[in-house]
Amino acid sequence: MASTMVDEGPDEVEIALFAYEVAKVRAGAITAAMVHLGDRLGLYRTLADLERPVSSAELADAAGLVERWVREWLYNQAAAGLVLVDDAERFSLSAAGAVVLADPDHEANLAGMFHSLPQTMQRLERLPDSFRTGVGYDYDAHGPDGAIGIERTFEPWMRAHLVADVVPLLDDVVARLEAGATVADVGCGSGGVVLELAAAFPASQIVGYEISHLALDRAGARLAERGLANVEFRHGGDEPIPDDGSFALVATCDCLHDMTDPAGMARTIRGAVAEDGTWLLIDIKAYDTYAENVAHNPVAAMMYGESVMSCMSSGLSEPGGAGLGTLGLSARRAEAIARDAGFTRFRQLDVDHAVNAFYEIRP
Secondary structure (H helix, E strand, C coil): CCCCCCCCCCCHHHHHHHHHHHHHHHHHHHHHHHHHHHHHCCHHHHHHHHCCCECHHHHHHHHCCCHHHHHHHHHHHHHCCCCEECCCCCEECCHHHHHHHHCCCCCCCCHHHHCCHHHHHHHHHCHHHHHHHCCCCCHHHHCHHHHHHHHHHHHHHHHHHHHHHHHHHCCCHHHHHHHCCEEEEECCCCCHHHHHHHHHCCCCEEEEEECCHHHHHHHHHHHHHHCCCCEEEEECCCCCCCCCCCEEEEEEECCHHHCCCHHHHHHHHHHHEEEEEEEEEEEECCCCCHHHHHHHCCCHHHHHHHHHHHHHHHHCCCCCCCCCCCCCCCHHHHHHHHHHCCCCEEEECCCCCCCEEEEEEEC
């Protein structure tokens, strides 16, 4: 008589290990919420400023907060390895922790990534409809804090390196900007790149194009604070980018993959840039396949999740949108888009950046 094999399913150890992995995912989400609170309440900055291990009562007093709440927050942060704790339950930040979590101007600071976390998570209420209809939502759906969160995430590195290290790698661009030229930053967000270029090259006119009303409001307020005379911000829907080849330099920084029609934007940029001009494309470093992205990117899971919550959603915010996603613009695809738009020269720049790739594209 033939024996019948019975599939007994996973054993208890397999189940326990998988359950542990799932629990770690939730632990990361909860700790991310605590990082947001620590940033918003100034707890990291206060802990760094104290410059010594302190009790929860000392930190609460310095921050003007209630000790019991601060203590529980500290326990979470210490358990997660973000805050140091000694046997006497005195808490401190490591030197690296002070940079990454408490210094908003340092290029390695990551606290800005958590700035708009509540607004991003609120999108969970709408995402089921997106999965059913295929249509996402644009960045204004994240509210004013969405623009500030992007600003805080990307601008510290840009302030340190864009003018000093990236622009000089572009052929003939520095001399032209010093002499006076017209520059466009397309998808300028709250205007950080525009303001940096305008301050560095006062003889040039810098125009920022953006379709987010909330980002433009923020950009206008920042311009008023800086008082720069060679800056203009325009809404791309109301004032389309001209196709007269009037721009010596066009920049797109961390935004092409978010657009509903990146190929169409590349054609628009081709019409806007002078025959001897340059398109500086800065975008998320990506590879051609899922397997390559996972192999080369240790935070690929986060990137794909961010894509659902923000980047791909923006790219699908109109019916028929491209929806490239956070990791959807590889060098190969970027070059194909540029060449299809009429550009003939494509060069990846030698810039050391953990997240972004940099390309010089010319007619």
